[in-house]
Amino acid sequence: MSKKSVLVVEDDVNLLLALRYNLAREDYQVYAASDGESGYEYFRQVNPDLIILDVMLPLIDGFELCRLIRRSSDVPVMILTAKGEEIDRVVGLELGADDYVVKPFGMREFVARTRALLRRPRRQVESSHGPWVITSGNLKLDPERHFMTIEGATIDMKPREFNLLLLFMSNKGKALSRNLILDRLWGQDYVGDHRTVDVHVHGLRRKIEDDPRRPNRITTVRGVGYRFEG
Secondary structure (H helix, E strand, O other): OOOEEEEEOOOOOOHHHOOOOOOOHHHOOEEEEEEEEHHHHHHHHHOOEEEEEEEOOOOHHHHHHHHHHHOEEEEEEEEOOOOHHHHHHHHHHHOOOOOEEEEEOOOHHHHHHHHHHOOOHHHHHHHHEEOOOEEEEEEEEEEOOOOOEEEOEOOOOOOHHHHHHHHHHOOOEEEHHHHHHHHHHHOOOOOOOOOHHHHHHHHHHHOOOOOOOOOOOEEEEEEEEEEEEO
16 A cells, blocks of 8 residues: 655754654655745646645745645645735635644644544546736736736736746736845845845836836835735
8 A cells, every 4th residue: 555645844953853843753654845845846746645735835825835736736725824804704714724723733743633634535526717917907827837918919927037927827816025025036034135026026017017117017015015906
């Protein structure tokens, strides 16, 4: 009988190592990723029996990653987060998560919940909606195939620009601080300053705005950061 496989996507290295160690002790095959983009690639390659996601991940956050996974699979998903607010639990569960664990948590409880999820029957489902595409006016972003078009014309984008646009379009109408953008796209260990975000926003505006000097899609929120208006 083959081992059950578990994919852990967590950017806290110490916690990632602890989870991997304890899951391996339970004789599970463990795969580990430290950002959402790598986690999604692992999901597509190894088809794990259980996925454990942190919420605050670089590149693609845990909620968006859960949404991507649910388009093609009903693999059990456990979300880990330091946030305990009810709204975050509701969002995670509505996106299709099977369990929601708030940090800090006891390792015995975590292992017990893992066992419970792995005992559930598993089936693969095919998406009836086709590729997931985010649309805003004449702009279309395809996260799964990793390309963007404006009025049907494909726009060449660097990986960081693409992920920045994905973050903006996934949070339409919300003001995103420079600190949040740095954490999501560069990781919490990044030692640079906010100008990195400004440089990437400037480059992105040149590709998606009719007039980059008077942007109406990615607007500046003074004293905070940026907001995607659509």
